[in-house]
Amino acid sequence: MIKKKAVTFKPYERTEYAYDKLRVCRKCGGYTVLSEEICPFCGKRTLTTVQSFAKRELKRSMQSELLFSALLTLLAVFFADTMPWIGIAAAVGIVLTAMLAFAQYRVFEPQLRIRTDRLFARDKDRIRHGLIQDIRAAEGILEANPARAYEMLREVNTLLRNDPIRRLQAELLQTFVLRRDMDLLLEPLIMDGFSPHLAGYIGEVAKLNRELIKESSIRYCLQYEPQIRNMSKGEDILAAVAGAAVRMKRYIQLYPEFIRRYTHKLPEDRLERLREVLSQHPGEFGPLKLEADEVYWVRFGKRNARDASQQGSSS
Template identity: 30%
Template sequence: MAKQAVQLSKKKRTKYRFQKLKMCKKCNRYSVLKDKICPTCGTNLVGIESLVKSILKKRLTTEAIRILIVVCLGIVFAPTIKTMYYSLIAGIIFCISYVALTSLFMKSEYFHQMKKLLRADFRKIQAGIQYDSDLAKADVKEERLAAAYEKLREIGDFISTDRLKVRRVMVLNDIALRSDMELELEGLIPSSYDKDFVKYALEVLKINRMLITKKCIAYFIHYRDAIVIDFGMDSLVSVAGTALRMKLYILEFSTFIEEFLDYFPKERVLRLCSIIHANPEVEWGGLKEKTMRVVAKKYHYDPDFKSFTIERERVISHV
């Protein structure tokens, strides 16, 4: 199947994950998707924050009414004018303190109410996410890959199982990836070897090396035997090449880099040379020696490596 050319929208970011939760009051169903309208009944979805605020407002209004009733009863049943005044003053003081305390603790009250609602509606939220997941499945079937991926991406904020990660990766493998897309890699690393994930990671490597992080390189090293069988040695050479992105990575994966140094393209060897050259105080171990050997063997007459080879000759002649 040819890869589908799609436009992926930017991911909506929120401070807290729960802020993505919405509810259809008519269907009594939660959703974590970006849609503003319920796909079942067409009603506007209500965000969980508005939901909590309305619950809080209702509760505070009820409490305020109760206080007012107690104050009024105190005034009405006061046996003397003096006690009536006392009741009125006590009522006013009570009301003022109630308003002051409520506004002071409003934020913590809001989070307390939020926690209570999330705990009480846990099963309902789970069922809602399952429904969202079914919608994504239907999108895949109908080959609406961008819509399916965007749904799975939102669900991924709440569920981080290998099954979901692989579903996301499988959709991404059917999409023609571009560098302007907001892609993710580290968050999709499964806990065991997965061929689809490696296929996706190698595709990402071609368009955005920045996404190949420490965790991802470690994954390639851990499953290197299976990766060589499925994708060949070149895949490991490319990953080792991306480890040259940062000095820290070079130090961390120096043995891995050393192993594939002979197969690196010139531009990668040049980069490694420049980093080693620019950091003489760093203890590079065997990597420095091997790099210099590769340079002496393959790029001895290359003017781009002149500054490095001259230095080596100087060292050798000095010895």
């Protein structure tokens, strides 16, 4: 077994949109999620957010429209042959240019959204290339600084979500000593295929912070239950997840059979929590309730009887 390393990593910075983390270089047009200032491609301090990049492009195109309008006005004035026509051409030109500027001002925000969307569509391959470079950079320090490599992969995973990158993160996480105070992420790591590292990680998270166990993690365990059971501590992982699931009535309603299969391995507090929820819904969850009562009786009925007899003998 690999010796786990004690590490610390920065809390994950959450943003409103995934692309808020993306930076684009004003100089070479490269993309990255790993740097705020220095471009990893050209080395210049020319990185900016995609939003401000799009804003710059939009402002430029609006300025060209205004210039074109002013130029048309000048041409009209130039070709007008009498003073009154010069006046009319100039006045109309100025009014139309002002109207154009006002219209641009009014549509700026919606235009910016369209421009940003177009930028993403246009630079799709470039963004992908940038993110792949980011992954390579993380892989480059995998041995020397695994915690930083994990942080880097976590950032890339915000935008690029696929099984290999999730697998790599799960694998790294399994080499760390995890603690409750760490900002652990689980949902973004749930992958399509089976990974024993991810299963192991889910089991640890279920014990450290059961709030993080949500539907996707429970479904993952259900989907790969046979594979997880075949792992050395597979049943413990599944029991930890079932124990985390009983905190919500909704999960008990959705996965009663899954919880029933691991009721016998639930620790005391989880078993009590399960029985408490079940007792609030008499007539529901028949087989699960039977199992919970049975396990309780086998485990504590005997103990209660033993305690009672010990009390009896000591008195």
